Amino acid sequence: MDHFLADDGEKIHLKISGEGPPLVLLHGWTSSHRDWNPFLETLEGHFRIHRWDARGHGGHSLQLPTPPTVARMARDLQNLLDHYALDQVVVVGHSMGALTLWQYVRDFGDARLSRLVFIDQSPRLVTDAGWEKGIYGDFDRQRSTAFIAELEQDFAEAVLRLAAYGHNERARSKYLENGNGIQTARERLRALAPRPLIDCWASLTEADYRDVLGQITRPALLVYGGASNFYSAGTARYVRDSIPNALLHVYPDVDHAPHLWQKERFLQDVLDFVQEPGRIRPD
Numbered sequence: 001m002d003h004f005l006a007d008d009g010e011k012i013h014l015k016i017s018g019e020g021p022p023l024v025l026l027h028g029w030t031s032s033h034r035d036w037n038p039f040l041e042t043l044e045g046h047f048r049i050h051r052w053d054a055r056g057h058g059g060h061s062l063q064l065p066t067p068p069t070v071a072r073m074a075r076d077l078q079n080l081l082d083h084y085a086l087d088q089v090v091v092v093g094h095s096m097g098a099l100t101l102w103q104y105v106r107d108f109g110d111a112r113l114s115r116l117v118f119i120d121q122s123p124r125l126v127t128d129a130g131w132e133k134g135i136y137g138d139f140d141r142q143r144s145t146a147f148i149a150e151l152e153q154d155f156a157e158a159v160l161r162l163a164a165y166g167h168n169e170r171a172r173s174k175y176l177e178n179g180n181g182i183q184t185a186r187e188r189l190r191a192l193a194p195r196p197l198i199d200c201w202a203s204l205t206e207a208d209y210r211d212v213l214g215q216i217t218r219p220a221l222l223v224y225g226g227a228s229n230f231y232s233a234g235t236a237r238y239v240r241d242s243i244p245n246a247l248l249h250v251y252p253d254v255d256h257a258p259h260l261w262q263k264e265r266f267l268q269d270v271l272d273f274v275q276e277p278g279r280i281r282p283d
Helices: 033-043 070-083 096-108 140-151 155-164 169-177 180-190 194-206 233-242 263-275
Strands: 001-007 011-017 022-026 049-051 089-094 113-119 221-223 244-252
Touching: 001 070, 001 089, 011 033, 011 070, 011 221, 022 033, 022 096, 033 049, 033 140, 033 263, 049 070, 070 194, 089 096, 096 113, 096 263, 113 263, 140 155, 140 194, 155 169, 155 194, 169 180, 180 263, 221 233, 221 263, 233 244
Parallel strands: 022 049, 022 089, 089 113, 113 221, 221 244
Antiparallel strands: 001 011, 011 049
């Protein structure tokens, strides 16, 4: 893997491949650059791809005590753009990656970006009496605090349960069946260092990007799962209606990773979106 040093001296690992205009891929919480492997064969023919292991992710031990907060990861993204002299970048963020991208827009604006792709995320994870478009529609501060306690007790199992006990019944059935896929995921999660990831999660649940959505000046593509574990159709519509130039695609009957379930459609949607010269019209 390649790497660069963030402005605090932490080493950030990434893979670089392909030829063309720059594309940065931001993975979700507890994941890594490998999440994007299924898309490389197509994307490498169109873009110079930078896909990182976000700070505290990918099995790379932190060298510094700085927690991998979403604000710190957004600064790491700016450091990446600076290190590789990237401008007019297409950025795709899934889940935590979408939050990182919203934080980046808050802190640095979007002048160095050309197109933004957000995959299945809410601008505020924690719910309250006036906000029901976060996790499950009822993941309030009390539930969030309880979940962090579960992470402290058994990190891997808490992460699996978070996905299983949401809106997607198939995810719950697979978890209860405890087949090879769940067992493999459990072992992968058990191999991770939990402390940085718990600190990261805590920062994600403190964030609120509802005010950022209206500040996005670049065209945005939104891809949501019609059977997302976490979010309703109302969340997707809220994000679409809050970003001035947004196009929403909802992939029916798939979960929080719609791009993985409908890979060919996602690839075509991204390529069409990037190549569209004019204003994007919402569905």
